[in-house]
Amino acid sequence: MSSVRSTCPYCGVGCGVLLTPKGAGGLDVKGDPDHPANRGRLCSKGSALGETVGLAGRLLAPRVDGQDTDWNSALDHVADRFSRTIAEHGPDSVAFYASGQMLTEDYYVANKFMKGFVGTANIDTNSRLCMASTVAGHKRSFGTDTVPGTYEDLDEADLVVLVGSNLAWCHPILHQRVLAAKEKRGTKLIVVDPRRTASCDAADLHLPLKLGSDVALFNRLLTAIAEAGALDRTYLSHVNGFDAALETARADSIEPTGLSSDLVDEFCRMWIGTKRVVTIFSQGVNQSSAGTDKVNSIVNCHLATGRIGTPGCGPFSVTGQPNAMGGREVGGLANTLACHLDIENAAHRTAVKDFWDAPRIPEGPGLKAVDLFRAVAKGQVKALWIMHTNPAVTLPEADAVQAAIKGCDFTVVSEIAATTDTSVLADVLLPASAWAEKDGTVTNTDRTISRQRSVLPAPGAAKPDWWHIAEVAKRMGFGSAFDFANSAEIFREHAALSGIAGGFGRDFDISGLAEITDSEFDALAPARWPVAGRRGGRFFADGQSFHSDKRMRMVPVAWRAPDARRAPRFPFRLNTGRVRDHWHTMTRTSLSPRLSAHLAEPFVEIHPVDAVNLGIEPDTLVEVTSPTGRAVLRATISDATRQGELFAPIHWTGQTAPTGRIDALVAGATDPFSGQPESKAAVCAAKAFNA
Numbered sequence: 001m002s003s004v005r006s007t008c009p010y011c012g013v014g015c016g017v018l019l020t021p022k023g024a025g026g027l028d029v030k031g032d033p034d035h036p037a038n039r040g041r042l043c044s045k046g047s048a049l050g051e052t053v054g055l056a057g058r059l060l061a062p063r064v065d066g067q068d069t070d071w072n073s074a075l076d077h078v079a080d081r082f083s084r085t086i087a088e089h090g091p092d093s094v095a096f097y098a099s100g101q102m103l104t105e106d107y108y109v110a111n112k113f114m115k116g117f118v119g120t121a122n123i124d125t126n127s128r129l130c131m132a133s134t135v136a137g138h139k140r141s142f143g144t145d146t147v148p149g150t151y152e153d154l155d156e157a158d159l160v161v162l163v164g165s166n167l168a169w170c171h172p173i174l175h176q177r178v179l180a181a182k183e184k185r186g187t188k189l190i191v192v193d194p195r196r197t198a199s200c201d202a203a204d205l206h207l208p209l210k211l212g213s214d215v216a217l218f219n220r221l222l223t224a225i226a227e228a229g230a231l232d233r234t235y236l237s238h239v240n241g242f243d244a245a246l247e248t249a250r251a252d253s254i255e256p257t258g259l260s261s262d263l264v265d266e267f268c269r270m271w272i273g274t275k276r277v278v279t280i281f282s283q284g285v286n287q288s289s290a291g292t293d294k295v296n297s298i299v300n301c302h303l304a305t306g307r308i309g310t311p312g313c314g315p316f317s318v319t320g321q322p323n324a325m326g327g328r329e330v331g332g333l334a335n336t337l338a339c340h341l342d343i344e345n346a347a348h349r350t351a352v353k354d355f356w357d358a359p360r361i362p363e364g365p366g367l368k369a370v371d372l373f374r375a376v377a378k379g380q381v382k383a384l385w386i387m388h389t390n391p392a393v394t395l396p397e398a399d400a401v402q403a404a405i406k407g408c409d410f411t412v413v414s415e416i417a418a419t420t421d422t423s424v425l426a427d428v429l430l431p432a433s434a435w436a437e438k439d440g441t442v443t444n445t446d447r448t449i450s451r452q453r454s455v456l457p458a459p460g461a462a463k464p465d466w467w468h469i470a471e472v473a474k475r476m477g478f479g480s481a482f483d484f485a486n487s488a489e490i491f492r493e494h495a496a497l498s499g500i501a502g503g504f505g506r507d508f509d510i511s512g513l514a515e516i517t518d519s520e521f522d523a524l525a526p527a528r529w530p531v532a533g534r535r536g537g538r539f540f541a542d543g544q545s546f547h548s549d550k551r552m553r554m555v556p557v558a559w560r561a562p563d564a565r566r567a568p569r570f571p572f573r574l575n576t577g578r579v580r581d582h583w584h585t586m587t588r589t590s591l592s593p594r595l596s597a598h599l600a601e602p603f604v605e606i607h608p609v610d611a612v613n614l615g616i617e618p619d620t621l622v623e624v625t626s627p628t629g630r631a632v633l634r635a636t637i638s639d640a641t642r643q644g645e646l647f648a649p650i651h652w653t654g655q656t657a658p659t660g661r662i663d664a665l666v667a668g669a670t671d672p673f674s675g676q677p678e679s680k681a682a683v684c685a686a687k688a689f690n691a
């Protein structure tokens, strides 16, 4: 069989892959030389994809109350319980928790089901943990959640700044792109990160600032830009809020960063002295109780210098998940609508309701992830559907979330894996098609829509996620609105709806694809939106935003300390993050021996001085406690982590390492604008573990 083009299911780089089934369920995976994201390259995770397909651990049949059953019985049961719950307690008594692993078509159907037909905005997604602060920051500055940059900007920049991003491990193919630019045109690289990560190996400058102090650093940069006379007055003629933003920035000091003034001056000198600057930011910015302000502090510097909307320039959020962007496009967050329309806007709501011919539409935002599971714990949410995510491991206060799901009246989980920390708590388990079995689209970090294609048969009774939802919707009486034959049909409806968004002057408009045939959808080549959009070309070159007055906004932001305060009992701050070769809760990557060999068990990185003070020896066990939980981890003693701070990876579960569930330690403090939890600055204590 000849190879089939598809897209890697891991990070938001969205690399193209060539898939060739080898028979007996095997799969050969190579990089697609024609995909614009990776041009044939794959990282360690992508190149091991062929080792992660197969039947090991798969859920093969619907399961109700622990017993395998047939689809009709399971779907009837889910529809009946959801219908009865809504009838007795109202639409807000049910909730849906989705995932950046879902394809755009799955996400579209889930959002339509909940917002248009159930009539609640209680649908949120694990993307809340990933990039919600970027969404909120973009909307404040640009009026919409528009990523201004493209991957070509990395090839054309003379300075790339990584803020809270270990690009070398978390988006390796983009990192390779930066290294290639360094080789070719001498691009400089600055890393702003409390830890000395693998991304620092090639850096010209590393700023190991204190956790949570990014706003203070970028406010100093904005002040220095003004002092150096480096403002772009022409671009600023399109921008509101400059005076207030600068005044607020001037009132901040660099003291919270813990950096020397010489180091900060060198950072400002390099940034200001280089015309083509891309500032890449990721979870170190987003996962913070001040995440939205951090985003705007970065965007402010680009707006003040006009370094946006032109080649080699711009603030650039890199998303963690393969389809976080697609989820944002369909409105998969509790505070968004569809196609970047606003749920608070009555005209937008009416237009979407009419397009869907929906009976109802919620009049405001629903519960964001942390609040959603708190509502489950309080019994306010009585029926919950979780799709392709493992909140009993990944949400802050994971022990409390686990208890909340266990105590929920009725929980449905759509999954590929038979046994996860979350699925073992479900009343109903629905078997889902996995990557390489399912078919649809994803959108990567630079707005490129790519196809994921099916090359392997789904095992047992597994079915696509959109089919799970559509079948329940039909049984709940929502009829023809969910009568989809395939993912192409869903994509066409999504594209047509985006034409309405374009009519409202929104950025996301792919209506030029609304009439494509099934075979054209099957052959769809990677395409970066706007596709047939009304504005075309590069965003923000003309200085026009998507606010109603078309003007950009600089947002005054002042540094705030992380939400949780250190105390004598909890003197450390805990930073969390990924490792190079694992993904999320390791459902797939743990199936590959070579990926598992990189870092075999959960660990905590601790500074040598702290280790001596605590009497902790290398490779011994450390007990880490916080006000919300406890973990036992292997000690890695390294000055890569700042004194007084610890680092631990997020991947291990209650099943892979019972005391390695790191998010049990993380408090549920959230950003006031984005609702994104502060996953990188929990307070904690550490001591040698004595079993």
Ligand code: SF4
Binding pocket: 008, 009, 010, 011, 012, 013, 014, 015, 038, 041, 042, 043, 044, 045, 046, 047, 171, 172, 173, 174
């Ligand atoms: Fe997959 Fe990301 Fe690696 Fe590309 S960089 S191969 S998308 S994990």
